[in-house]
Structure formats: C-alpha cells, structure tokens
Amino acid sequence: MADAPALPPTARTKPVESSRNWPLMDRLMLACCWVAGVSACVIAFAIVAYMAYRGLEFLRPALFIERPNADLDQSKSGGFLDPLLGTLILTVMGTALAIPVAVATAVWVTEYGRPFWLARAVESGVEIIAGTPSIVLAIFGLIVFQEQLLGFLSFEAEGGSVFGRSFFTAAAMMSLIALPLIVGSTREGLQSIPGHVREASYALGKTKAATIRRVLLPSLRAPIATGTALGMGRIAGDTAIVVILLGGTLQLQGYGDVPGLDVLRGTGSTLTSYVYLNSPAGEGSAPEKAYAAAVVLLAIAIALNFLVDWIVRRDPTKAVTAAARR
Amino acid sequence: MTMPDDSADLIVDGAGPPPPIRRLVPGGAPTIVLPPPPGTITAPNGAGGTGPTVERRVSALPAAQVAERMRTEELRIAYGGKEAVKGVSLPVRRGEVLALIGPSGCGKTTLLRSLNRLTELTPTATRTGRIVLDDQDVDTLEVTDLRRRVSMVFQQPNPFPMSVFDNVAYALREQGSRKPRKGALMEPVTEALRRAGLLTEVQDNLDHPALRLSGGQQQRLCIARALAADPEVLLLDEPCSALDPKSTATIEELIVRLREEVAIVIVTHNLQQAHRVADKVGFMYLGDLVEYGDGDRIFSAPREERTADYVAGAFG
Numbered sequence: 088m089a090d091a092p093a094l095p096p097t098a099r100t101k102p103v104e105s106s107r108n109w110p111l112m113d114r115l116m117l118a119c120c121w122v123a124g125v126s127a128c129v130i131a132f133a134i135v136a137y138m139a140y141r142g143l144e145f146l147r148p149a150l151f152i153e154r155p156n157a158d159l160d161q162s163k164s165g166g167f168l169d170p171l172l173g174t175l176i177l178t179v180m181g182t183a184l185a186i187p188v189a190v191a192t193a194v195w196v197t198e199y200g201r202p203f204w205l206a207r208a209v210e211s212g213v214e215i216i217a218g219t220p221s222i223v224l225a226i227f228g229l230i231v232f233q234e235q236l237l238g239f240l241s242f243e244a245e246g247g248s249v250f251g252r253s254f255f256t257a258a259a260m261m262s263l264i265a266l267p268l269i270v271g272s273t274r275e276g277l278q279s280i281p282g283h284v285r286e287a288s289y290a291l292g293k294t295k296a297a298t299i300r301r302v303l304l305p306s307l308r309a310p311i312a313t314g315t316a317l318g319m320g321r322i323a324g325d326t327a328i329v330v331i332l333l334g335g336t337l338q339l340q341g342y343g344d345v346p347g348l349d350v351l352r353g354t355g356s357t358l359t360s361y362v363y364l365n366s367p368a369g370e371g372s373a374p375e376k377a378y379a380a381a382v383v384l385l386a387i388a389i390a391l392n393f394l395v396d397w398i399v400r401r402d403p404t405k406a407v408t409a410a411a412r413r
Numbered sequence: 414m415t416m417p418d419d420s421a422d423l424i425v426d427g428a429g430p431p432p433p434i435r436r437l438v439p440g441g442a443p444t445i446v447l448p449p450p451p452g453t454i455t456a457p458n459g460a461g462g463t464g465p466t467v468e469r470r471v472s473a474l475p476a477a478q479v480a481e482r483m484r485t486e487e488l489r490i491a492y493g494g495k496e497a498v499k500g501v502s503l504p505v506r507r508g509e510v511l512a513l514i515g516p517s518g519c520g521k522t523t524l525l526r527s528l529n530r531l532t533e534l535t536p537t538a539t540r541t542g543r544i545v546l547d548d549q550d551v552d553t554l555e556v557t558d559l560r561r562r563v564s565m566v567f568q569q570p571n572p573f574p575m576s577v578f579d580n581v582a583y584a585l586r587e588q589g590s591r592k593p594r595k596g597a598l599m600e601p602v603t604e605a606l607r608r609a610g611l612l613t614e615v616q617d618n619l620d621h622p623a624l625r626l627s628g629g630q631q632q633r634l635c636i637a638r639a640l641a642a643d644p645e646v647l648l649l650d651e652p653c654s655a656l657d658p659k660s661t662a663t664i665e666e667l668i669v670r671l672r673e674e675v676a677i678v679i680v681t682h683n684l685q686q687a688h689r690v691a692d693k694v695g696f697m698y699l700g701d702l703v704e705y706g707d708g709d710r711i712f713s714a715p716r717e718e719r720t721a722d723y724v725a726g727a728f729g
Contacts, residue, residue: 283567286531291638292561297589306574
C-alpha cells in the first residue's frame with residue numbers, strides 16, 4: 088500500500104465531553120439544569136438537617152413511652168406514645184386493606200381488561216382517586232360511615248347518631264390513598280413480564296388463572312412491596328383524614344368491650360395530627376414537642392424510602408425484567 | 414441401539430475459531446462466502462472448500478421407528494383479513510425432526526403455534542382446516558389437555574421465577590396448586606431433567622432459583638419443563654437464536670436424541686441448523702408451504718425455484 092493510512096484522531100485527554108466549545112445558549116441551559124438538580128439536593132438536605140437540628144434537641148426517649156396529656160404545663164403533657172401507635176395501626180390497616188384490592192385491580196386491568204371500555208373506566212377511576220385531595224376523601228368518608236348500617240365500624244354517640252370516626256373508618260379512607268400507588272407499581276410489574284412467559288405457562292396446559300397465581304404473582308413481590316412502602320409513606324404523612332375521620336383525640340380512646348377491637352372502633356391521633364396540634368398553629372402550643380414528633384415522622388418517611396430502594400435492588404426476578412427490556 | 418458412524422462429526426465444542434458462513438447451493442457442495450476481513454492477507458492455500466461441510470448429525474431412523482402423531486389438513490390461519498398460513502397440509506411424525514424454514518413473516522411460527530392452539534390467544538386470529546392429533550381433531554380436545562400433549566419451547570429462555578425443581582414440577586401439578594409435594598414428584602422431575610441433558614449440572618441445586626442458570630441451561634430447563642408431562646409432540650420456536658454456539662450445539666444434539674421419543678417440530682432461521690437436525694424440511698414462503706421433503710433433498714436438490722433461491726441465500 089502506497090498511502091500511509093490516515094492516523095486516528097488524537098485521543099481526547101478527558102473522557103468527558105467538554106462544554107467549553109458549546110454555544111452560549113446551550114451552556115446557559117446546561118448551567119440551569121445543573122443548578123436545578125443541585126438545589127433539589129440542597130433543599131432535601133436542608134429539610135432533614137433543620138428538622139434534625141430543631142427536633143433532636145427536644146427528642147427524649149421518654150417521649151416514646153409516655154402517653155400524651157392535655158396540659159398547659161409542658162412537663163406534664165407527656166410524650167407521643169399514642170400518636171406513634173396511631174400512625175403504626177393506621178398505616179398497617181390502610182395498606183392491609185389496599186393491597187388485595189389494588190393487586191386484584193391491577194391484575195384484572197392488565198391481564199383481562201375486557202370489555203375495553205370498562206378497563207379504561209377502571210383506570211380513570213384509579214386516577215381520580217389518586218387525584219382526590221385527602222380532605223375530600225375524609226369528608227366523603229364521614230358521610231358514608233355515619234350511615235346507621237355502618238355503625239359497627241365506629242360507635243353511636245349520645246342520641247343514637249353514628250359517630251363515624253374510628254380507626255376502621257379512617258383506615259378505609261387511608262387505603263384509598265395507598266391504592267393508586269400499589270395499582271400503579273403492580274401494573275408496571277405485570278407489563279414488564281414478557282408475553283412469552285405467560286405463553287410458556289399456557290403451552291404447558293395451564294389455565295390463565297393458574298398462570299396468574301403461580302407465575303405472575305410470584306414475580307410481583309417486589310413491585311407490590313414497592314407500591315406498599317410508598318403507600319405507607321403517604322398514609323403516615325396524611326393529616327386531613329386523621330383530623331376528620333380518626334377523631335384526632337390525643338389518646339387512643341377505645342369503644343366497646345372486646346379487647347383490641349375496642350381500640351380499632353375508637354378514636355385516636357397520629358404523629359401528623361400531633362404535630363399539627365402542638366405546632367404554633369394548633370391548640371396545644373408546644374412547639375418543642377411538635378418538632379420532636381416531626382423528626383420522628385421524617386425518619387419514618389426516609390426509612391420507607393430506603394426500604395423501597397432496597398426492595399428494588401434485591402429483586403430476584405430482575406433477570407426476567409432485564410431480559411424483557413433487551 | 415447404536416449411533417451411526419457420522420455421529421463422530423457432531424459439533425460439540427464451541428471453542429476454537431468461529432466457523433465461516435456457509436451457504437448451501439442447490440446441487441452442489443456448500444461454498445464459503447465469508448469475505449476476508451479488510452486488511453488481512455489471504456493465505457495462498459485459503460480455506461475455500463477445505464472447511465468442514467454442514468453435516469447431518471445422524472442419519473434418519475429406520476421406517477419402523479417412525480410413526481405419524483399429528484397432521485394438518487388444508488390449514489388456513491388469518492389475522493384479521495390477512496392470511497398468514499394458506500392451506501398447509503403436513504404430517505408430524507415421531508422419529509423424525511421436522512424443520513420449518515422460510516423468511517421472516519412467512520407464517521412458519523403461526524403454523525407452529527396453531528398446533529397446540531396458542532394462536533387462539535390472539536383475538537384476531539381465525540383458523541380453518543383440520544389439525545389432527547392421533548386421529549382426533551384438536552378442536553374436540555380440552556385445550557389444556559392438548560397443550561400438555563403438544564408442548565412448546567420458545568425463542569427466549571423463559572424459566573418461571575421459582576426453583577429449578579418447581580419449574581419442571583409446574584407442568585406436573587394440578588393447575589394452580591403446589592401439590593403434590595416435592596417427594597412424590599422427585600422421580601418424574603429428575604427424569605425430565607435427565608432427558609433434557611441438564612440433570613448432571615443441576616442435581617445438587619434443584620432448590621436454586623432457575624433464573625440464576627446460564628442462558629443455555631435455562632433453555633434446556635424449558636425443554637425439561639416441556640418434556641415433564643410426557644408430551645407426544647414438542648414444538649420448538651427458534652430455540653437457539655438467543656444462545657451461544659456451544660449451547661446451540663448441545664441443544665441440537667438433544668433434539669436429535671429426543672426424536673425417538675417424541676415428534677419434534679422446529680422453526681428456525683438458521684439453515685445450517687435445519688440441515689444438521691432435520692429429517693424432514695418444510696419451506697414456507699408468504700404463507701404457502703412451497704416444498705416439503707427430506708432435509709437432504711431440500712438442501713441439495715430443491716424442486717421449486719423459490720426453495721432453491723432461499724436455500725442459496727437469495728431471500729436472506
């Protein structure tokens with residue numbers, strides 16, 4: 088060969104493309120994106136840091152085990168044991184109600200979805216629930232659960248009218264807060280399972296029901312858990328339903344004489360309503376307790392977030408999904 | 414029974430230099446059409462014509478061991494108004510591997526899927542003509558029974574998200590249940606794994622998740638799963654196209670070994686593969702079964718011009 092082959096272009100010293108040669112507009116845009124991204128980080132850290140700074144100052148172990156009292160003397164007004172328990176009970180009940188309904192909805196819409204118009208109607212229904220402000224859900228719940236027929240879920244006030252406020256009724260409405268999140272992640276999980284996996288099951292002589300139960304549902308553990316953890320965060324963070332449908336009583340006030348059930352038929356409060364009550368805006372006016380409770384609430388929310396990350400990372404069926412996306 | 418002599422030509426080892434691309438020309442020896450990579454110097458005694466030819470893995474079984482299990486009669490399948498299979502009549506026999514070849518979209522996969530009525534999963538698909546399994550019209554059979562008797566393996570390895578054992582046992586258990594329990598199924602499950610040539614690799618890890626296996630092992634697990642219920646016909650839809658050459662060779666051997674027990678239909682884009690494993694070859698083009706016959710004859714002396722063009726690589 089006579090001609091010497093052209094030399095390859097000299098290797099860039101930096102592996103990252105430099106924006107130095109970009110037009111000014113592009114560089115400004117890039118800077119804006121960069122600032123926006125970083126500020127999201129800064130705001131998140133600021134919230135956590137400030138709440139930790141204000142809250143940890145007032146956070147004492149005793150607050151976790153003392154029952155709250157309505158007392159103007161803050162040394163006697165106790166801790167937030169009851170609201171903490173309230174948050175836990177409500178979160179567990181709400182998600183326990185939401186999971187079966189949400190998974191069934193997602194499976195029906197994704198795997199059956201006939202007739203088509205009904206499936207679309209169900210989808211919009213779920214979207215409407217997701218978009219409804221929780222205070223509207225709360226008022227709606229109050230109307231429904233004050234029906235005489237549903238009196239067993241709460242209790243009758245003096246004069247025979249149904250009170251409508253209890254852990255049962257609040258959890259029922261809270262489940263609607265978690266429902267769209269679980270439906271969404273379950274549907275995403277189902278859609279990521281390639282069609283030939285279902286067909287492989289049919290090709291072994293299995294019915295659709297058997298396929299859903301033994302092949303699809305086991306693949307959905309991670310998506311369902313993710314949606315549930317997100318839903319728990321939303322339930323733990325909601326205030327409107329607690330104030331309106333849980334009664335917002337400082338202590339758990341049972342009703343009835345069946346142990347356990349009495350608490351669920353009775354009223355109570357959660358960390359959110361406790362924070363509201365004790366904040367400078369509320370009646371309790373004990374900001375230090377509000378800060379302490381708020382930091383606990385924030386810690387719960389962050390823990391749930393990490394839980395979601397962890398579930399997604401250790402998903403054993405990720406191989407299937409990865410193969411499907413190839 | 415003894416293996417014929419040419420089994421020595423089995424391509425078992427995937428290591429070493431990749432084989433050159435060969436095209437089979439009608440009526441002649443396969444020629445090598447691999448252009449030398451740019452910049453390389455062609456050796457004076459180049460590889461032209463001296464490389465190994467595409468060999469059948471084993472010769473055909475004696476006629477006594479061949480028995481018809483399935484048959485299509487004037488089978489027509491349409492999606493909406495578009496006809497994908499246009500009046501195909503074919504026998505499927507135990508003791509023979511039937512390969513369906515043809516360009517993409519020629520209806521070979523549709524034909525394959527219709528054999529165990531998987532086409533019915535597509536709402537727009539309509540079918541006329543008869544499909545017969547052991548003298549019974551498949552439409553008269555319960556579809557779940559039919560699919561246990563005519564099982565299928567897909568292009569992508571698709572083990573279920575459960576253990577190796579449960580994957581195979583899945584086919585043996587009652588619809589959605591987990592019963593019978595492990596003990597009662599150990600024997601049929603290990604037997605299916607053995608037939609699929611996977612047992613020695615997984616027998617200590619039957620409880621491991623199937624998704625941890627390699628791609629080739631996963632595909633053999635899918636074959637074991639399909640064999641577990643002891644089907645009469647095994648349908649393979651491009652079973653090797655997602656696999657590396659070594660796994661492909663293993664599965665090809667497996668296919669040839671299994672043909673004595675079960676009738677096999679394989680859809681493949683790989684003409685060499687069709688030549689290596691198939692006793693009978695059906696060439697499909699635009700929904701027609703253009704030519705059907707012995708694999709050797711289809712590749713060496715096709716009667717139809719379209720077949721000749723295709724096996725020569727004209728359609729690609």
